Amino acid sequence: MPSPFKTPAEYETPLALGYRLLPFNFTKLGGSDYVLTNQAGEYVVVDRSVLEQFVTHRLPPDSDAYQAFKSKHFLLDRDSDVAIDLLTLKVRTKLAPLANFTGLHIFVATLRCDHSCPYCQVSRQSDDNVAFDMPLETAEKALEFTFRSPNPAIKIEFQGGEPLLNFDLIRYVVERAEQINRTERRSLQFVIATNLALATDEILAYCKAHDILISTSLDGPRDLHNTNRPRPDRDSYERTINGIARARAILGRDRVSALMTTTRASLSRVRDIIDEYIRQGFSGIFLRPLQPYGFAVKTKSYHSYDVDEWLKFYFEGLEYILSLNREGLFFAEHYAAVILSKMLTPFEPGYVDLRSPAGIGIGAIVYNYDGNVYASDESRMLAEMGDTTFRLGNVHRDTWQDIFTSDALLDPLEETYTGSVPMCAECAFEPFCGADPVFHHATQGDLVGHKPTSVFCRRNMAIFRHLIRLLDRDAETKRILMSWVTS
Amino acid sequence: MLTLAGESLRFCNIDDRRRFVIRLSSSPTLPKPLRESTAYLSKAPHDTLPPDFPLYVLVGDAQAAEKLIGDRRAVILPEAYAYLGSGDILRITPHRCAVRVLYRRASPNNSILLTERCNHYCLMCSQPPKAADDSWLVDEVLQTIPLIDPETRELGFTGGEPTLLGADLMRILTACKNWLPRTAVHVLSNGRRFADRAFVQAYAAVDHPDLMVGIPVYSDLSTIHDYVVQADGAFDETLRGILNLKRLGQRVEIRVVLHKQTYTRLPYLAEFIARNLCFVDHVALMGLELTGFARANLDALWIDPHDYQGELYEAVSHLAVRRIRVSIYNHQLCVLDPRLWPYARKSISDWKNEYLEECKGCLRRQECGGFFSSAKLRYSSHIKAFV
Amino acid sequence: MCDRAAAREVRFSRSIYRLETIKKAAYRLTDRCSFEFTVDEDHIHCYLFSRDQTSVRADDELEHALRNEVLDQDLRESIALETGPIRNAILAYAFSRTGLQDAEPI
Numbered sequence: 012m013p014s015p016f017k018t019p020a021e022y023e024t025p026l027a028l029g030y031r032l033l034p035f036n037f038t039k040l041g042g043s044d045y046v047l048t049n050q051a052g053e054y055v056v057v058d059r060s061v062l063e064q065f066v067t068h069r070l071p072p073d074s075d076a077y078q079a080f081k082s083k084h085f086l087l088d089r090d091s092d093v094a095i096d097l098l099t100l101k102v103r104t105k106l107a108p109l110a111n112f113t114g115l116h117i118f119v120a121t122l123r124c125d126h127s128c129p130y131c132q133v134s135r136q137s138d139d140n141v142a143f144d145m146p147l148e149t150a151e152k153a154l155e156f157t158f159r160s161p162n163p164a165i166k167i168e169f170q171g172g173e174p175l176l177n178f179d180l181i182r183y184v185v186e187r188a189e190q191i192n193r194t195e196r197r198s199l200q201f202v203i204a205t206n207l208a209l210a211t212d213e214i215l216a217y218c219k220a221h222d223i224l225i226s227t228s229l230d231g232p233r234d235l236h237n238t239n240r241p242r243p244d245r246d247s248y249e250r251t252i253n254g255i256a257r258a259r260a261i262l263g264r265d266r267v268s269a270l271m272t273t274t275r276a277s278l279s280r281v282r283d284i285i286d287e288y289i290r291q292g293f294s295g296i297f298l299r300p301l302q303p304y305g306f307a308v309k310t311k312s313y314h315s316y317d318v319d320e321w322l323k324f325y326f327e328g329l330e331y332i333l334s335l336n337r338e339g340l341f342f343a344e345h346y347a348a349v350i351l352s353k354m355l356t357p358f359e360p361g362y363v364d365l366r367s368p369a370g371i372g373i374g375a376i377v378y379n380y381d382g383n384v385y386a387s388d389e390s391r392m393l394a395e396m397g398d399t400t401f402r403l404g405n406v407h408r409d410t411w412q413d414i415f416t417s418d419a420l421l422d423p424l425e426e427t428y429t430g431s432v433p434m435c436a437e438c439a440f441e442p443f444c445g446a447d448p449v450f451h452h453a454t455q456g457d458l459v460g461h462k463p464t465s466v467f468c469r470r471n472m473a474i475f476r477h478l479i480r481l482l483d484r485d486a487e488t489k490r491i492l493m494s495w496v497t498s
Numbered sequence: 499m500l501t502l503a504g505e506s507l508r509f510c511n512i513d514d515r516r517r518f519v520i521r522l523s524s525s526p527t528l529p530k531p532l533r534e535s536t537a538y539l540s541k542a543p544h545d546t547l548p549p550d551f552p553l554y555v556l557v558g559d560a561q562a563a564e565k566l567i568g569d570r571r572a573v574i575l576p577e578a579y580a581y582l583g584s585g586d587i588l589r590i591t592p593h594r595c596a597v598r599v600l601y602r603r604a605s606p607n608n609s610i611l612l613t614e615r616c617n618h619y620c621l622m623c624s625q626p627p628k629a630a631d632d633s634w635l636v637d638e639v640l641q642t643i644p645l646i647d648p649e650t651r652e653l654g655f656t657g658g659e660p661t662l663l664g665a666d667l668m669r670i671l672t673a674c675k676n677w678l679p680r681t682a683v684h685v686l687s688n689g690r691r692f693a694d695r696a697f698v699q700a701y702a703a704v705d706h707p708d709l710m711v712g713i714p715v716y717s718d719l720s721t722i723h724d725y726v727v728q729a730d731g732a733f734d735e736t737l738r739g740i741l742n743l744k745r746l747g748q749r750v751e752i753r754v755v756l757h758k759q760t761y762t763r764l765p766y767l768a769e770f771i772a773r774n775l776c777f778v779d780h781v782a783l784m785g786l787e788l789t790g791f792a793r794a795n796l797d798a799l800w801i802d803p804h805d806y807q808g809e810l811y812e813a814v815s816h817l818a819v820r821r822i823r824v825s826i827y828n829h830q831l832c833v834l835d836p837r838l839w840p841y842a843r844k845s846i847s848d849w850k851n852e853y854l855e856e857c858k859g860c861l862r863r864q865e866c867g868g869f870f871s872s873a874k875l876r877y878s879s880h881i882k883a884f885v
Numbered sequence: 886m887c888d889r890a891a892a893r894e895v896r897f898s899r900s901i902y903r904l905e906t907i908k909k910a911a912y913r914l915t916d917r918c919s920f921e922f923t924v925d926e927d928h929i930h931c932y933l934f935s936r937d938q939t940s941v942r943a944d945d946e947l948e949h950a951l952r953n954e955v956l957d958q959d960l961r962e963s964i965a966l967e968t969g970p971i972r973n974a975i976l977a978y979a980f981s982r983t984g985l986q987d988a989e990p991i
Contacts, residue, residue, distance in 0.1 A: 015619070016619070016621060016728060016791075016794075016795065017725070017728060018725075019721070019722075019725045021725075022721045022722075022724045022725040022730065023721050026721065031967070031971075032964060032967050032968050033968060033971065034964075034968040034969075034971060034972035034975065035964065035968070036961075037957075037960075037961070037964075039957070050972065050975060050976075051773075053773065062960070063960065066960055066963055066964055067963075078719060081719060081720075082718040082719060082766055082769075082770055083773075090720050090721055090724075091720035091733055091734050092734065093720075093733065093734040093737045093738060095971075095974075095975065095978075096737070096738060096741060097737070097741075097774045098975055099975050099978040099979050100741065100774075101773070101774070102975055102976065102979040103978075103979040103980075106979055106980070355772075355773075356772075356773070356776070356820070357773065357774075357776070433909070433912055434912065434913060437909075437961050461915070463912065463913055463914065463915045463916035463917075464915070464916045486812060486815075490815055490816075490819060493816070493819045493820070494819050496819075496820075497819060497820060497821050
């Protein structure tokens with residue numbers, strides 16, 4: 012008696028009719044390995060011969076590669092086309108944050124600073140020159156601009172110089188923003204980027220009362236930190252550590268974060284730097300490259316090492332961090348986490364420097380102490396060196412519409428969109444990467460940049476390739492990397 | 499295993515021609531107005547029977563029961579039904595002298611069958627489909643719902659394929675919302691009908707306060723899923739149904755039965771869910787129940803659960819690290835990778851939940867979910883008591 | 886204007902490749918050398934120049950890299966041709982306002 016149940020083969024017959032390609036890009040990974048990505052950023056690694064077979068419609072349906080391509084939405088066959096619905100949803104999810112517009116609003120409270128770091132990306136002015144403080148009228152205007160953004164989540168970040176030197180301004184902005192927010196009802200968050208040297212108990216108590224986050228600089232262990240960040244009393248490290256402890260005690264452990272900056276001196280010390288972060292109780296670190304702006308260019312400290320040396324530093328750091336995780340300590344590298352979330356989830360992590368369209372203006376905006384509006388923090392630094400390409404206007408002179416429809420903003424956004432510039436448009440890493448017109452303008456004199464010689468491109472491609480290899484290394488490494496994404 | 503139904507039982511003085519549902523009470527002082535719609539439950543040793551109940555149900559000691567009945571309408575049930583209690587609901591079918599227990603107040607696992615018709619023919623189906631028109635079940639369910647204790651935590655609706663009821667499904671869910679506002683409702687469905695815009699909108703319009711639909715997805719590949727459920731085009735339609743449900747803010751659980759046809763690609767399925775369906779409310783990875791079609795297809799389905807722990811761990815890790823809620827059902831602790839114990843639930847319905855000889859003296863018996871009664875047919879060779 | 890005689894010449898058949906393809910492939914190597922192109926009836930001629938012209942002449946590696954890039958670029962064009970319409974359709978759907986999609990296949 013024939014079975015009422017059909018065999019697997021009977022469900023596979025449509026596959027013999029062939030398949031259609033879904034949109035994807037490919038890039039050489041290394042050797043004869045190629046990585047393919049679709050519009051949602053999903054990826055598959057195959058040998059070039061398999062890629063060729065795939066594109067020429069000769070890939071057998073029972074092969075591992077075919078099944079991977081089908082599962083990850085690189086092909087459509089006669090048996091199933093729900094891939095279209097799912098791809099559309101994922102692409103929509105990735106693009107959705109665009110509609111929210113500017114989320115990060117940076118207020119430069121003052122250019123005055125009590126440190127004199129050689130890599131500083133703003134002009135430093137001596138401690139007592141109040142002409143470089145943001146006046147209240149400017150803050151009021153900037154707040155108007157801030158709430159013009161439709162974003163349901165607004166983050167106001169105070170920078171400087173050293174913003175605590177103009178604490179009255181901070182108080183004013185925080186309280187005014189809270190007042191405005193009673194009708195606006197956004198999710199409002201405040202951050203102060205400070206070296207904490209001047210954080211009195213009173214200031215910290217105020218931060219606690221208004222739920223203000225602290226972001227401070229910790230470049231590594233004492234000798235490294237003090238070399239990078241000179242202070243007249245040579246005690247930057249002690250003040251920072253002390254500040255972190257006091258801030259945590261008053262605000263709470265997870266209300267204080269730290270950022271490090273890499274200099275030539277840091278390059279051989281990645282383990283020491285990571286150890287310092289662990290010692291200070293942080294659960295992750297952002298291993299940043301040195302940016303070519305401000306004093307970095309003036310003092311030639313940008314050219315003092317090249318990308319490959321930094322990559323060596325970064326990969327060594329990553330390896331060390333992975334080994335720590337394997338031993339049971341949860342510790343993440345935040346730049347990798349941003350990229351991994353683009354690689355492994357349909358969500359856009361919102362990191363301003365890796366977005367396309369670029370994050371300038373539409374992701375983050377800067378209101379300088381003098382009312383000038385800049386497309387990004389780096390744009391402001393360029394202006395301090397005499398290049399005002401990315402100065403969008405002034406809060407006292409221009410309306411919000413003037414600024415957001417200005418050519419100074421729209422042209423770079425449009426011209427640098429990675430989906431349509433040479434090399435990027437066809438690059439497999441495009442879904443993980445971003446446009447950085449300010450960087451390319453500063454280093455190559457061209458908004459789009461010449462990608463074959465772009466430091467930005469070289470650095471990021473090396474990291475993408477490395478992370479793909481790591482994800483493939485073994486299940487434990489993959490699990491560790493994934494755990495950084497949802498943390 | 500509990501006996502939940504029987505035929506050719508001892509019926510006394512019952513002339514009704516039609517089947518009916520009735521709720522039990524063992525309270526002899528139940529107020530008279532309530533007695534009109536209630537059956538009196540007496541368990542051996544039987545006491546005198548209180549008057550004015552339209553039906554008497556006596557369990558055990560048939561001899562003594564016979565003597566007490568007189569000319570009352572009564573059913574005498576064997577000792578196997580001694581678990582019955584106040585609040586339980588029975589279906590009485592007089593022309594077959596049959597009784598089926600539809601609802602047990604003391605049970606955490608009440609499941610109501612909506613239809614035996616189905617548009618799938620799953621290889622491992624534990625409730626093989628029947629084509630006959632059983633739409634009379636709809637009316638019965640609508641009569642039963644008002645009798646259910648409103649403090650019932652959770653109620654399940656199964657089939658067959660519940661969405662084949664069409665608008666009647668919404669009538670039933672609305673009845674639950676009205677009569678049982680504090681009861682969570684869990685519907686099992688292949689999800690395909692939700693690809694129909696009008697249907698999913700009507701479902702969402704019920705606006706039930708605590709409703710979830712459990713939908714099986716057996717593979718990341720359409721050919722394998724369609725083969726397991728024995729229906730062409732099932733994968734696509736099911737996924738479209740899930741997307742529609744989620745667009746309308748409805749809660750969805752994905753269910754995967756683990757057997758030889760589904761375990762090899764389980765890690766890929768987990769990745770597929772994490773990438774495409776990360777908004778689902780829960781993922782249930784379930785051990786195979788060897789009843790119904792599963793017995794006929796045993797060779798195609800059977801794998802010792804011990805042998806797929808690698809795939810299971812990888813799949814659960816992947817979902818858990820993405821913060822997707824995941825549970826493992828119907829697996830014994832001795833057979834599971836210990837790292838998976840936090841995800842194991844005691845999931846087997848009480849009435850079919852048992853333990854084996856090998857479980858004697860096991861220290862973890864309380865936490866372990868045990869077995870399906872049908873496991874006696876075949877079970878893992880790695881069952882071992884924890885000592 | 887560089888001396889073509891000192892450059893390395895790589896030829897591609899016009900019956901197989903388009904000039905656009907060759908140019909896109911060459912662009913990727915412009916960190917290592919610069920290019921000039923001429924076209925005749927049957928071939929596209931690529932001239933590879935570097936500052937140190939002797940090193941270009943000796944560099945089989947660069948020619949190898951260029952040929953491989955051209956092959957890759959050619960593959961990319963096949964993909965773009967086949968998937969262009971559906972790429973745009975997916976973007977259009979992604980930006981559309983409708984909450985529920987029609988079940989019609991593309």
